[in-house]
Amino acid sequence: MIAIERWIQRGNLRTLMKLGIGVVVSASIMNGAGEAPSAGTDSPPTAAATAFVTTSPLPSIARPQANQPLAGLPSDTHLDKTPPRRTKGLDLVKAGWTYNCMECHKLFPARWHYDDRPFNEHKDVKLEHGNNRFCLNCHHPTNRNAFVDYDGAEIAQADVVKLCAKCHGTIYRDWEAGVHGRQNGFWKAELGDKTKLRCIQCHDPHSPKFKPMQPLAPLRYPPRGANPLPATSPQTSAAH
């Protein structure tokens, strides 16, 4: 078992998929999903491992964070270039699968509603996006590589801003003008390029509220007349 894992982690999984065994593997996900993930005895009991049912021949794969492109100029080595959103990404994609959603979804029909969430992938997706309740509000019913427009036409993944603009028109207008969302690089177009982050690089489309973050420590400013306010009673400073 461990030997198979190692063999697959060495990058042979992609070859495996190309040989057509991918269909078998994905079918085994489907079959194995109904079973309880309690059989994980021979793999480390991590949260990542429980995502996969280890009785099936699928390896357990650690879930490192997906590689988001860094935001900012490469020359600014001293500045913080953390991407605004950290994504986990799909397990199979990180294991070497090409990002073609239809490879699985040709097996799974488009349904407006699933009573439970039986599959291994997308199990962590929790839809908290306004009053959207269905995957097919945004995802295309027949082509899972695309999003759906008002009239049922496809919106390519690269044009995801057009999808968001369906509802968030005023914010899309601001984004087009460069006033909403993070921009990096050059303000003067003649001197250099500007990079503009797209909607889903900051917002999780399934839970789009910008997540709270830990603030950096307060700085030690030179005192100017007033000392730091007492943390316990901010009202007292207003009194005098």
Place this chain on the structure above:
Amino acid sequence: MSHDPQNEVSPRTVEQVYKPMNRRTFLKGAAASMIGVAGLMAALKPLLELESGAVTLDDLLQKHYRELTREDLQRIIISLAQKEQREYGVYPNLRDVKPLDGVEFGYALNLTRCIGCRKCANACLKENNQSREDAKDLEMSYIRVLELNKGAINLETSDPYYDPALVPQEGKYYMPVQCHQCRQSPCTKVCPVQATWQEQDGLVVVDYNWCIGCRYCMAACPYDARRFNYKKPTVAKDQINPNQSYLSNRIRPKGVVEKCTFCLHRTREGKYPACQEVCPTGARVFGNLLDPNSEISYVLNNKRVYILKEDVGTQPRFYYFFDK
């Protein structure tokens, strides 16, 4: 003839009349002359430094920045860069970046989007080569992020030292304050030696070689945007940002005032300022006020804009705006 005590001449000894040197007068005189010599030495100290090479004749006789010829300025810049290499171990890419034609910089900050993460204030420290590694150092970031209570813009109850586990906090909003690059700038008016002035593109700058450190400008500024170097900046060698300019982020000497220059060494070369580069929410909008198609013009034309302390009449080039 009556006896008048006022007319009475008391007999004085020769010692009393001529005050010969006794122990007390000797010590008094010695102390006074020691103080005098010490004062003289202090006054001549620059000349001693001149002899040792710590200060050059150029430093002492340098003219005001705006009166310097190109060659003089180049010589001064090279000498400053060499000094920085001696003292900090890094030879910086120090230069003088001139204003661009047809550009007036403006900055707008979205109070709806700012979450108070302080990334801008920390990027400012790093970009502008300010002291930061010693716990006793003052961190003179040009940006103070204030935490305010929702419902009003009341700076009296604001808190720059907030430190919750997560931001934004319920019922609070955050307002970063930095130099507003005022059109009617009180700080430049009060400077007794004209060491600070407005450039052609609207940036208020300081000639650190000309500043005498009187701090009048700090008292005049209604936004608390200026910082004074009480001590020589301490920056580790590997943390120095070598991209430096004479009027902005070169490592300052002790005893001068410094301030935000919208990172002119970046912005005059077309880049965004450091605080805008790191803002994770995109709350900061920077651009050319004279360009009707710029982002900043879009904000001023289409958004609800708030000017901090508008009543003091400084007419800032820094604006706050709201999304909702």
